Structures are given as C-alpha cells and as structure tokens.
Amino acid sequence: MNRATRAPARPAARPGAGSGPGRAAPAARPRSGQWAAWAFLAPVVVYLLVFYAYPLYRNVELSLRDYTVRSFVQGDAPFTGLANYAKIAGDPAFGPALWHTVVFTVVSLACQFVIGLALAVFFAKNFRLSATLRALFLVPWLLPLIVSASTWSWMLNSDAGVVNAVLGAFGAGPVHWLTSPDWSLWSVTIANIWIGVPFNLVVLYSGLRAIDPVIYEAAALDGATGWTRFRTITFPLLRPVSAITLLLGLVYTLKVFDIIWIMTKGGPSGSSTTFATWSYRLGFGNLLPAFGPGAAVGNLLILTALAFGLVYIRLQRRQARS
Amino acid sequence: MGSAAASRRAAGLGLAIIAAGGLVACSSSSGGDGAPATAGQASAGGTYTIWDPYPQHDKSSDWVKLLESCGTQAGVTVERTAFDTTDLTNKSLLAAQQGNAPDVLIIDNPVISTLAEAGVLTTTEESRLDTSAIAPNLLAAGQIGGKTYGVPIGANTLALYYNKDLLKKAGVDITSVKDWASLTAALAKVKAAGKKGITFSAIGTEEGSFQFLPWYWGSGANLTKLDSPEGVSAVALWADWLKKGYAPNSVINNTQTTSWQEFAGGDFAFAENGTWQLAAAAKLKFGHGTIPVPAKAGGTAPAPTGGEFVAMPVQKDTARYATSQKLVTCLTSTANSLATTTALSYVAPTEEVRTEQVAKNPDLKVWVEAVGAAKGRTSDDLGTKYPKISEPMWGAVQAALSGSKSPQQAMAEAQAAAAGATQ
Numbered sequence: 058m059n060r061a062t063r064a065p066a067r068p069a070a071r072p073g074a075g076s077g078p079g080r081a082a083p084a085a086r087p088r089s090g091q092w093a094a095w096a097f098l099a100p101v102v103v104y105l106l107v108f109y110a111y112p113l114y115r116n117v118e119l120s121l122r123d124y125t126v127r128s129f130v131q132g133d134a135p136f137t138g139l140a141n142y143a144k145i146a147g148d149p150a151f152g153p154a155l156w157h158t159v160v161f162t163v164v165s166l167a168c169q170f171v172i173g174l175a176l177a178v179f180f181a182k183n184f185r186l187s188a189t190l191r192a193l194f195l196v197p198w199l200l201p202l203i204v205s206a207s208t209w210s211w212m213l214n215s216d217a218g219v220v221n222a223v224l225g226a227f228g229a230g231p232v233h234w235l236t237s238p239d240w241s242l243w244s245v246t247i248a249n250i251w252i253g254v255p256f257n258l259v260v261l262y263s264g265l266r267a268i269d270p271v272i273y274e275a276a277a278l279d280g281a282t283g284w285t286r287f288r289t290i291t292f293p294l295l296r297p298v299s300a301i302t303l304l305l306g307l308v309y310t311l312k313v314f315d316i317i318w319i320m321t322k323g324g325p326s327g328s329s330t331t332f333a334t335w336s337y338r339l340g341f342g343n344l345l346p347a348f349g350p351g352a353a354v355g356n357l358l359i360l361t362a363l364a365f366g367l368v369y370i371r372l373q374r375r376q377a378r379s
Numbered sequence: 380m381g382s383a384a385a386s387r388r389a390a391g392l393g394l395a396i397i398a399a400g401g402l403v404a405c406s407s408s409s410g411g412d413g414a415p416a417t418a419g420q421a422s423a424g425g426t427y428t429i430w431d432p433y434p435q436h437d438k439s440s441d442w443v444k445l446l447e448s449c450g451t452q453a454g455v456t457v458e459r460t461a462f463d464t465t466d467l468t469n470k471s472l473l474a475a476q477q478g479n480a481p482d483v484l485i486i487d488n489p490v491i492s493t494l495a496e497a498g499v500l501t502t503t504e505e506s507r508l509d510t511s512a513i514a515p516n517l518l519a520a521g522q523i524g525g526k527t528y529g530v531p532i533g534a535n536t537l538a539l540y541y542n543k544d545l546l547k548k549a550g551v552d553i554t555s556v557k558d559w560a561s562l563t564a565a566l567a568k569v570k571a572a573g574k575k576g577i578t579f580s581a582i583g584t585e586e587g588s589f590q591f592l593p594w595y596w597g598s599g600a601n602l603t604k605l606d607s608p609e610g611v612s613a614v615a616l617w618a619d620w621l622k623k624g625y626a627p628n629s630v631i632n633n634t635q636t637t638s639w640q641e642f643a644g645g646d647f648a649f650a651e652n653g654t655w656q657l658a659a660a661a662k663l664k665f666g667h668g669t670i671p672v673p674a675k676a677g678g679t680a681p682a683p684t685g686g687e688f689v690a691m692p693v694q695k696d697t698a699r700y701a702t703s704q705k706l707v708t709c710l711t712s713t714a715n716s717l718a719t720t721t722a723l724s725y726v727a728p729t730e731e732v733r734t735e736q737v738a739k740n741p742d743l744k745v746w747v748e749a750v751g752a753a754k755g756r757t758s759d760d761l762g763t764k765y766p767k768i769s770e771p772m773w774g775a776v777q778a779a780l781s782g783s784k785s786p787q788q789a790m791a792e793a794q795a796a797a798a799g800a801t802q
Contacts, residue, residue, distance in 0.1 A: 130475045
C-alpha cells in the first residue's frame with residue numbers, strides 16, 4: 058500500500074507533472090486539523106493492520122518457528138530461525154516445484170500476453186459485432202474457477218474426455234493429459250492461459266484506445282502500415298500498459314492454485330506441483346499439517362512477487378525521468 | 380458495513396474515533412464473552428455445540444433430528460455445525476488454539492491421533508465414555524499409547540462392487556474370484572469381451588492411499604516397510620492392470636466419486652468403492668453385487684476403516700464434560716446405535732447392533748464381514764506417523780501407475796522418504 062502511494066508521488070513532485078495529492082501530504086497543516094486527519098485515517102489504518110499486516114506477520118512467524126500440531130494449539134513453538142526454509146530448500150520436491158513454477162508462470166504469461174495483444178489489436182478495428190465478440194471473450198474471466206477447472210478436467214480426461222475423442226477421430230492416439238507426468242504441467246498451463254487471456258485482452262484493449270489516432274494518421278501519411286505501424290507505434294506506446302499487465306499477470310500466475318489443485322492435485326507424483334500447490338499440500342493437504350514449512354513456501358512466493366513489484370516500480374521511475 | 384456508513388456520515392474526529400474505538404471494543408468483547416455467557420447458560424441447561432463432517436445431512440435429516448433429540452434428553456439445546464471433512468481438521472485445530480473448541484466433535488478416524496497429539500481431545504478416562512462393547516479393530520484407530528480418545532460412531536470400508544450382467548456376458552463366475560490371480564484372470568476375460576475391467580481411485584491425496592491399502596495389506600505388507608517384496612507386489616498388481624488395459628489410465632486422477640461414476644456408466648466389471656455408495660448402488664440400472672477385496676493368496680484382505688469417531692475436545696470449564704458425555708453416549712449407545720448408523724449408512728461398531736442391521740438388510744452382510752476384517756490406518760500404534768507414511772505411499776503408487784518409475788524403485792524411494800519423516 059505504502060509503496061503504491063509513494064510511486065506516483067515522485068513524478069507528481071516534478072514540475073508540471075500533474076497536480077499534487079502526493080505533494081500535499083507532507084505539507085504542514087493547521088494543528089487543529091491534525092487530530093481530525095488522524096481520526097479519518099484511523100479506520101483505514103486499523104483495516105490495513107488487521108487484515109494485511111497481522112496475517113503477514115503471522116505467516117512470517119509461522120515460518121520461523123517449529124510448529125507441530127501440539128505447539129500450534131498451545132502456542133509455545135520454539136523459534137528456529139530459518140530452519141523451515143533450509144528444510145524446504147533441501148526437500149527433493151523443491152527443485153521440481155521451483156522449475157514447474159517458473160515454466161508455468163513464464164509460459165502462461167508469454168502466451169496470455171501475445172494472444173491477448175493479438176486479440177486487442179484485432180478488436181481495436183471496431184468492425185460489426187466486435188463488441189459482442191469481445192464480450193464473449195470475457196467468459197473465461199467471469200466463470201468461477203471451480204467451473205472452468207472442472208470443465209477442463211473433464212475435457213482432458215484420458216478415457217472419456219472430448220479432447221482425446223477429437224484426437225481419436227483424426228487417428229491420433231490418446232494423450233494422458235492429466236495422468237502422465239510428461240503432460241500434466243502443460244495441461245494446467247493451457248487451462249491457465251485460457252483463463253488469463255481475457256484479462257490481457259481487456260487491459261491491452263483499453264491501452265490501445267488511449268493511443269492518439271492522430272499518430273496513426275501521421276504514420277499512414279508517411280507510408281507506415283501493417284507490421285511497421287505495430288512495431289514502431291503501437292508496441293512502444295503500449296509499453297507502460299504492457300508492463301503493468303505483465304506484472305499483475307505475474308502476481309496472479311504465481312499464486313494460481315485452484316486450477317492446478319482441481320485438475321491434477323499437483324500430480325501425478327508431483328509432476329505439476331508449483332510452489333502454490335506445494336504450500337497448500339504442506340499446510341492443509343495431509344492429515345498431519347506442516348504449518349511451518351507450508352508458510353515458508355508461501356513466503357517465498359510473496360517475496361518473488363514483491364521483488365518483481367520493485368523491479369516494476371524502478372522501471373516506472375526510470376521511464377518517468379526520461 | 381455499519382462502521383463504513385457511520386464514518387461516511389461522520390463530520391469530525393469524534394465519530395471517527397468512536398467508530399475506531401467500537402471496533403476494538405467489539406473484538407475484545409467477542410473474545411471475552413464466550414466463557415461467562417456459556418457458564419450462565421449451563422446452569423439453565425444451556426447450549427452445547429456439536430461439529431460434524433456431514434454437510435449432506437440438512438436440518439430435516441434423520442441425523443440432525445437424532446442430535447436434537449439427544450440434546451432434549453440431556454436437557455440442553457444442541458447447536459450443530461457441519462463442515463467439509465477435509466476442512467474439519469484445520470477448523471478443530473484453530474478452534475482449540477483459540478480456546479473455543481466444540482463440546483462434541485465428530486471427526487474422521489485417522490485425524491483422532493493428530494488431534495490427540497495436539498492435546499485437543501480428552502481421553503475416555505477423563506470423559507467417562509464407555510467403549511467396552513466396541514469392536515477392538517475399530518477402536519484401535521483412536522488409541523495412542525494405551526489411551527483411547529473417542530468412540531467410533533460407525534464404520535465403513537471398501538469392497539468390490541461388480542456388474543452382474545456384464546460378468547455374465549463375459550463368462551466370468553464371480554465365485555471363482557478368490558485371490559489376486561483369479562481376479563486378474565477375470566479382468567482379462569472381461570477385456571477380451573470388449574468391456575472394461577476395474578476402476579478405483581489412485582488420486583494423489585489420502586483418498587488414494589485409502590483405496591490402495593486393501594491391496595497393500597492384502598499382500599501381507601506392513602506400513603513400516605513400504606519397499607518389502609509384498610508391498611512392491613501390490614503396486615505392481617495395479618501398475619500391471621493399467622499396462623494391460625484392465626484398468627483405465629484415468630484412475631490416476633480419479634476420486635472415489637468419479638470412479639463410481641465410471642462404474643455406474645455400466646462399462647466396468649468391477650469398482651472398488653465404499654459402504655457409502657450403497658444408496659447409489661440401489662439406483663444402478665444393471666444387476667450388481669459386492670465381494671470383499673481379495674487378499675493376494677485368497678481370503679478377505681484387511682481394508683482400512685473409514686468412518687468417524689465421536690470425541691470430546693478439552694474444555695476450560697470441565698463441568699461441561701458431564702453433559703457432553705450424555706450426548707456422546709446417546710449417539711453411541713447400543714439402544715441408539717441402530718438409528719445413528721442407519722441415518723449415516725454405516726456399519727455399527729458393536730457386534731450386537733450389526734446382527735440387527737444384517738437382519739434388517741441382508742445386503743449388508745458383505746460389508747459387516749469387511750468391517751470385521753478391516754484395520755485402522757493409524758492402528759498398530761502408528762498414530763501420527765501414518766500421515767508421513769501415507770503421503771510417500773500415494774506418491775509412489777502414482778509414479779508407478781503413470782510409468783515414471785518402476786514399482787520397485789517407486790516404493791524404495793517412498794520408504795526412504797517415509798523413514799526420513801518418521802524417525
């Protein structure tokens with residue numbers, strides 16, 4: 058929260074760049090108003106503390122103590138420093154889970170972005186029925202995840218799924234989408250791409266609309282059309298929107314859990330386990346919960362998202378300066 | 380909502396501070412009011428909370444009516460909350476941590492050892508619950524270190540449902556299926572007749588271990604040594620069925636429910652499933668029957684016991700135990716056990732009631748026998764070691780079935796992982 062408000066504050070402080078909510082904050086106010094200001098702030102601060110800061114603090118604390126079920130209930134778990142982190146890093150499941158998380162995230166992001174951008178450019182032409190078609194593309198986004206994930210899981214069923222039936226009609230052998238270690242990760246990635254495309258489409262589409270048509274007209278006068286037009290105008294001008302789309306997509310994709318859990322439970326034998334499903338399995342997927350290591354894996358995810366958030370803010374600042 | 384609207388209306392600091400103060404006041408009072416309020420009510424009968432994992436039984440069900448009548452008999456009001464089975468473990472742990480555990484907790488039997496380890500449950504000595512009539516093989520799942528932490532409310536287990544019509548067409552005599560070899564031979568005949576052999580659930584959760592255990596134990600293997608030749612032979616049996624096409628590849632991702640749906644479709648000769656499908660089985664459009672899961676060398680394999688225990692979580696106010704004990708006894712007493720187990724479609728935990736059950740419904744005979752041979756997953760004093768063995772085991776089964784490892788290699792690695800986790 059803090060970071061998010063500070064980021065626009067920098068460019069706002071530059072001369073001529075917008076008006077100043079950012080500048081107003083540190084300015085001295087009449088003393089009498091100060092208490093009122095704090096009082097108005099209080100609900101938000103309390104909300105943030107109760108619903109954001111405290112759970113985060115608890116999660117960090119969980120990961121730094123040796124919780125067994127007994128010490129979880131009695132609250133006397135000994136402090137063990139980074140032992141839980143060492144434990145998960147040394148776990149044979151760590152390497153594969155990390156690799157799956159990277160592949161799942163990178164492939165999902167890349168495909169979602171490319172498909173989303175292609176569709177956005179396509180729909181920006183505003184032909185007949187384009188609004189209706191665009192609305193249809195939003196369906197995956199509107200469906201509850203349990204519905205889309207269950208549907209994918211039925212479609213990809215080895216024996217009774219429609220995908221294998223279609224493949225069979227073309228003479229191809231059945232693919233064990235969800236039950237083969239070679240395919241399970243790809244299956245959940247494909248489902249995730251399908252779910253993520255609408256988000257990319259919507260954000261990139263509104264980004265395209267913000268580009269001044271005058272520039273395109275000028276380019277047309279200079280003889281730039283098609284690919285050149287896209288490469289030299291659309292793409293560069295879309296860069297800020299692309300960056301935020303990718304960042305939000307990254308944060309979202311890192312924590313994708315429901316799709317994988319519903320489709321494969323991270324299996325067979327861990328072949329589609331990402332950090333998100335691993336964290337859940339450790340904490341809740343067993344009769345005997347391992348809260349400490351589960352929280353540690355969860356914190357690694359938060360740290361990764363945070364790191365990329367910082368990279369994004371840095372890029373934004375550099376862009377604002379140039 | 381209320382406080383948001385209030386602060387919008389607030390013109391100055393006064394109201395905003397009151398709103399913030401109200402939040403704090405609210406939270407502190409809700410934390411503190413539990414004890415005095417319930418203590419006050421206890422003197423006038425009061426409200427007793429019961430948590431169960433049966434969300435499928437709603438207010439109008441026989442089960443909830445039974446709970447209410449037990450409350451009336453004990454002179455208290457019963458407040459019942461139903462949770463999803465997997466949810467209930469964590470809910471119970473959290474509630475115990477916060478000091479507001481329910482008075483009576485009905486929970487899946489392998490979880491008893493976890494909760495007992497956490498110190499959440501009273502022993503039957505403290506709670507004065509009578510377990511003398513209960514079948515020892517069921518009670519064992521709730522016994523750790525010589526102490527008992529609850530009373531089984533009823534039991535279910537696994538057996539093989541078979542499709543009579545299909546077997547007839549394939550020329551298989553069901554009485555010939557007595558051991559692994561004859562079962563595999565029957566599956567081969569079914570496949571030769573163009574039908575599918577058997578379906579089960581080998582999903583990567585506890586459910587997968589639950590389904591695998593009858594075969595594992597039926598081979599003579601022990602959970603303390605996953606890579607024994609017997610244990611490997613059980614994995615090899617399943618892997619072999621998949622390789623030969625006797626079982627579909629989808630079993631790797633099947634839950635017991637999806638596996639049942641496959642069987643209900645009518646194309647499968649056998650399905651490994653539980654007592655809880657009896658009602659669904661009655662609606663099948665084809666002739667069907669049940670046999671116990673055969674052991675490797677013949678006879679009935681010990682299947683894992685399913686079903687819940689009624690337990691009494693530890694309370695600060697120990698005076699509440701007396702009434703809770705009445706509630707639990709009401710649910711588990713021989714007189715009421717028939718009503719309870721019928722409401723939940725379980726096999727009764729006592730010999731006496733089982734005889735009554737079979738007299739009323741002869742179809743239950745196979746199930747009563749299967750429960751008689753069954754074994755608790757946390758029995759043999761495994762307790763909380765069981766989950767640490769079960770997880771590598773279901774992983775190994777998945778690895779072998781999907782062909783990524785040989786049964787021998789998969790079980791050897793699982794044993795190494797289990798040994799590391801339980802030492």
